[in-house]
Amino acid sequence: MRTVSTPTEVEEKPETTEKEPSGSSIAFTATLVLLVGLALFGRRLFNGWFTDDGIRTWATMFVGVTVQALPFLVLGVLLSAALTAFVPASFFAKALPKHPALAVPVASASGVVLPGCECASVPVSAALMNRGVTPAAAIAFLLSAPAINPVVLASTAVAFPGQPKVVVARAVTSLAVSMILGWLWLLTGKGGSWLKMPKNRHAHDDSKFDVFRSAMLHDFLHAGGFLVVGAAAAATLNVVVPRAWLDHVAGNLLLSVLILGLLAVLLAICSEADAFVAASLSQFSLTARLAFMVVGPIVDVKLIALQTGTFGPKFAVRFAPATFVVAILTSLLVGWWLL
Amino acid sequence: MKRNVAGLVIVFVGAAMVQLATSGVYLRYVKPGMRWMLLAAGVVLIALAVTDVVVRSRQTHDHGLPRAAWLLLIPVFALLVVDPPALGADAAQRQSPVAAKPAKPVDPQGNAYWGDESHGPKPMTVRDYSVWAVWEKETMQGRSFQLTGFVTPAKNGVWYVTRIGLTCCVADGTAFMVEARGQAAPAKNQWITVTGKWAEPTKRVDGDVAALTVETVKPVAAPANPYE
Structure with missing residues (x-):
């Protein structure tokens, strides 16, 4: 080198x-x-x-978020291309229960196996839909994978030493949110018209390796472009929003849960590290910090951009607010129960 | 986007990642542990683009590629032209200098740290000092310390010895600030090593700020990893 x-x-x-x-x-x-x-x-x-201090700080944040996320995105498109090219669609038909309502919890639980942050799970769940997995189950996987994988839970345990209940609460809440949204998707029943199904672009005569290569190239270019948009948004909010206003709301439970949820959306911190940030927000209650850790991996500005690119704007505009609301309510409930 | 242009963009993105990882510039943006991930991802991207060129000569049909890919050139442009620096005084000025109460104060360097009284000022990280000086006053009182950080000026001649702490990348950078008393402020963003005695924290509406009565100020070179 x-x-x-x-x-x-x-x-x-x-x-x-x-x-x-x-x-x-x-x-x-x-x-x-x-x-x-x-x-x-x-x-x-x-x-x-580009000599202005503010512009240079913005550029550092922008490049930082991009540089942090790109390796995980590469990992994600690598896995999703491998799923598309080498795993036959029949495998998923066998692995998941036939009934969509039962496939949802199984998909949620299998989120444990994808160690990575949220950028990796978007292309992977698109590949799952592509392979004939019911969208509700793929969505459950999309939401649970970045939140309950071993790396994330281990870093949460390290960030909250001597408080295993925080790890339990995080796993329980994230699993619950992913299942609720999967089932909500089934209930509304018109998901099909909102979701831009990732299409199978590949001619059948291509070799498996060609399919793998094309899928990876296409997914990386597409998701990468949208990641840049998300990184720019996160950098802007980071520079513009003063952190001082946090202290004024820490006392009120409902307000603080909402504010830390919003903060998670705006900061777009990767899920493997958000526990440490949550731990440092010590002026807030554990429930509010739980909301921060539950919202962060499933809805933030960077993810909204990625989802808009992958599943279409009609999907993202409904999915992001629904996810946010369910995540906040579930965090409140689990926080009241466990913390 | 045409496929050969896409290959070019991917090679540039991959090369930028490899360059960041090999040159050490990546330390301005992410944690040291990301180095191998960056290197691997960069190599995978370059390999992807190169294989695509080599193998594609056999193929006839060509798919259009997403136009969003042009956006990938923005971070490349930022790296090549703006060359974003590590977070410094400007980022610190956007945050409050108040140190959050730690869940459970950790001894900086084990039990032996406080026992040894002989050799002048104790070296301490700015992160630890900013917390200990406020929350462990009894231990800190009457002792001398040595801190290394950059200069963040504030209003009315007040200035802070500052380090930024990262947990993942610069997006979560938290400023740890220690008010330096008794000496005139060096230039903004100048890296310095200061020695001095613990001083009573400054009261602010949002909490207390660690302070140090500075005796010596020595300009130093910025460390390879500017974060704590």
């Missing part, structure tokens, strides 16, 4: 793709020239443009 400065590193890599002579060579050449030009002269060209 070379350890040279940014411009040289980036400038040399594109040569590998230059073998392609046909098709849109103009767009390709223009993009290549633009990128290499930026890599070589960008800093000199824009010298004095």
Whole structure:
């Protein structure tokens, strides 16, 4: 691995793709020239443009959220492409109960097996729908996977030492929320018209490896673009919203649960780390912090952007508020019961 | 987006991730533990784009690729042109300098830490000091400490020795601030090592802020990992 400065590193890599002579060579050449030009002269060209402290803090937040999320997104599209290409649809038909209402809890519980944060679970659940899993079950999986996997529960236990009830409450609440939303989806019955079903784009004559490659390429480009939108939103809110207003609401239970829920939406912290942030919000009650940890992995600005891209805006505009409301109510209930 | 352009974008994103991981610049944005994830993800992306070019020459049909992919060039642009710095005084100024009450104060460096009285000021992390100076006054009283952080100026000549703490990435960066008394403020964002005695915390409407009566101020280079 070379350890040279940014411009040289980036400038040399594109040569590998230059073998392609046909098709849109103009767009390709223009993009290549633009990128290499930026890599070589960008800093000199824009010298004095981005010097404002606020803009630089924003840029750090934006790049930080993107850099943190991209490896998990790559893991997610890798898994989802593998599901699409190598696991036959009949496997899921056998593994999940026939009746959709029974498939929901099974899918929720199987969220335990995907260790990763929420960015990984969006492409994976799209791949599940693609493989014929009923959308209600895929949604239950989408919601439970980032919240109840072993990595997240272990980090919660570390963040709240000597308080195993917090870990239990988190697992119980997240599981309950994912099942409730799966069943709600079945009850409304018109999910089909809201959901832009991820379509199976691949001709049947392609080899499995080609399907894998195409699926991964497509999913990464698509989700990656929307991730950038989400990261920009999270960075903006991080810079604009003053944290001081938190202290004024800590005393009121209902208000504090709502506010910490909203904070989880705005900050878009990855689910493997949100427990530590929750632990540091010590002026709040445990129930409010539980709401923070339950809402964070299932609805935040970055996820809303990703879901809009993957499942369509009609879906996202209904799903995000419904998830938020159910998560807040369930947190209140479980907090009252367990904490 | 055309497929060969998509390949180019993916190679640039992958190369940027590899470059971040190998150069150590990633420490400005995420925790040290992310290095191998970043490296692996970057290599996977480059491999994906390269295989696509090599294998595609056999194929005839071409699918259009999502236009959203152009957005991936924005973070690449930000890295190449803006070169975002690690969080500093500007981020700290947006937060309150008050230290939250810890669930259970942890001894900074084991039991031996407090026993040893011989060698001058004790080195302590800004994170620990900002909490201990407020919540463990009895232990801290009358002792000397040494802190390393950057300068965050505030109103009326007040300034803070500051470190940012990360739990995951910069999005959750929390500022730990110690009010430095008795010395004029160095330049904003300057990294310094200060020594001085514990001082009574400053009262604010939202809580108490740790303080230190500073005796010496020494400018230092920024550490490789600026976060605590």
